[in-house]
Amino acid sequence: MLIFTDKSTIISGNSAGKEGMSKGVFKKCDIRGIYPDELNPDLALRIGRAIGTKLTSGCVVAGDVRPSTPKLKDSLIKGLIQTGCEVVDVGIAPTPVVYFAKEKLNVEGAVIVTASHNPPEYNGFKFMLGDIPPTDREIEEIKKITFNRSTIKKGKGRVYKKDILIPYEQWITKRFSHLSSLINKKGKFKVIVDAGNGCWSGYAERIMRKVNIDVFSIFSNPDGNFPNRSPNSALEENLTAVKNEVSKNKADLGIAFDGDGDRVSFIDDEGRFVPADEIISLFVRWILSSHPGGKIVYDIKCSSIVPDSVKKMGGLALVEKSGHTYIKSRLIRENAIFGGEISGHFFFGELKRDDALFACFLLIEILLRKKEKLSSLRKNLPSYFITPDIRIKYKGKDRERIVKEISSFFKSSYPVEEIDGVKIKFEDGWGLIRVSVTEPLFTFRFESTGKEGVLRIAQRLIPHLPREVGEKILQILDKKYIADKINNQ
The missing domain is CATH 3.30.310.50 (Alpha-D-phosphohexomutase, C-terminal domain)
Incomplete structure (x- = not known):
């Protein structure tokens, strides 16, 4: 079990001032900035043109629940279709569902209008130009095209609207349909879901009930102002409510998603926050038990319990830079069976991507098959x-x-x-x-x-x-x- 010397990020000194120019929204792994000071509909239009210029076929587009998302999304789509891109608009959807849509619809690109776990005044774009996340060089190319209109491809595309939530629900409930019988044998499995008013609001609990999970939800109304807690689910200080509800309701597990639904944190049956390093280690031990010798990718900030667990189970531990882009790209490149990041991203070899709800179902399966509580499994992990x-x-x-x-x-x-x-x-x-x-x-x-x-x-x-x-x-x-x-x- 990990013992933290503090419960949150420690910051000494004032944070750096925001970038004054709109070019500053182009980050290492995505595009992100304050709306409308740094990122506005005009810039979204130009970014749409730049991404469309790099694509040779279709693109799926979705957005999160932030108030600024509809305007940015509309402008982005206009930019995409001006380059001849065929756009599939799937509406509001959690980021993992958009990745699923990209595969299901067999399109080349994907763009999610979201600022992920950032405060509500932020917004941005997560995007893919193929099967792997964009590299630093590709993001720099998008930046150059955005501010150099002479290089933009011209065409006349179209936009289609499609509901992808139902197909995703059908897929994941089929994948974990066996949970129903496991829960029936146990009698009941109670989960507290904290959607944080984000993209999984009202949706995650509906899917969980399909496989007989007893769900009690909090903060389950979509609201991009995030009135109840920060959209950053990786910090324990933001999860007081779900911790209290787990203890109050004697639940088996607590689950908290971030704003766009690709990160997830867990609370054990004693109402205690579980560091992502420990969850990664539990997944590692479970997955390697049926895939001996498999490769595991983990970020450099992870505790030693992660490589220790990989070594104990006979796997190959591959350390990588912190960041969703780097972990996912390495997972695909190495054909690894699992990857984890301390921010709460969990990547699965069978999917070739991360999926927060998939991680929830797999953890529940582990607890049911082992017939143990999460608090008990944690005690079997090394202490650091x-x-x-x-x-x-x-x-x-x-x-x-x-x-x-x-x-x-x-x-x-x-x-x-x-x-x-x-x-x-x-x-x-x-x-x-x-x-x-x-x-x-x-x-x-x-x-x-x-x-x-x-x-x-x-x-x-x-x-x-x-x-x-x-x-x-x-x-x-x-x-x-x-x-x-x-x-x-």
Whole structure:
């Protein structure tokens, strides 16, 4: 079981100011910004033209429940059809359902108008130009085409409307139809679903009831203002309501989705938040038991319980950069059987993609077949002490150089991973330092087999950091702070 030294991301210093130019909405993995200051219908039209220029056939389009989504979606579709693209509009749909639609309809592209787990004032576009997520280079190409109209392809496309929710429901209930008999043998399986007023609202619970799951739902009315909690389901601080409902109703499981429904977090039967690293480990042990020697992709920020579980089950652990795009692309490229990210994305080899509701059903199946509670299964996992992300602002232009020098210093004595920042593996744990690609700051994470080790590992890195950064780490990770936080778990 993982023991966190704090329950949320720690931020030291003010966040970086927003990008003033609309070009700043083009991120590493998608397009995202504040509406309408950074992202407006005119820019959506141009982005639609740019994406349409890169496509050679059809594109499925959907949107989330944010107030700004309809206008952005309409403009995006106009841009797409101006390039000759055939557009299938599936309306409001969770992101995993859109991926399903792309496969079912056999179209080349997909665009979801969403800002995922960001606050309601944000919006954006997740998109695919083929079978894998866009690369950094492809996003840069879309950016260039967006602001250079002379390169835009011209044509006369059409838009069709299609309901994809029913076909998805039929597919996933057929895939997990055996849950009904398993639940009948148990007597009842009670789940609390917190849709967070996002894309799964009213839909996830309906599907679950089809396979005999006893569902009690909260925040199940679609509302893109997210009045009840943040759309970020990965942070425990946002899940107080679902935790309380699990305890109050003596439920077997709590489920919380993010805004666009591709991330999911879980609450055990004791009303306790379960870190994604632990869920990944449980999936790893289950899937590898029937696929010995299989490849597992996990992000570099994951706890050691993930590679430990892979090794124990005889699988091959493949570490990758943090980020949906990187994990999914690696899963497909390596033909891996499973992939996981601590943000709550779970990727399945049989799907070649992530699907939050699929993850829910599979976890329920594991609990039913093992005839154990989630709280009991967690106790069988190794214990590590791990920090959340520690984000420390540093405006110096030498951030990348500092990380490279730290890597050079330690790699002669310790194993070092450099796929995403620098992760140094010591005898009793590891330390990770990354440079933010969107803000002037460092991100740190530390893990050890004991609480004293967390501070000890941090102290080994501090002499190689700018003085103000090191001092802030010490302020956060002094012995008393760690001890108090751990004892309060």
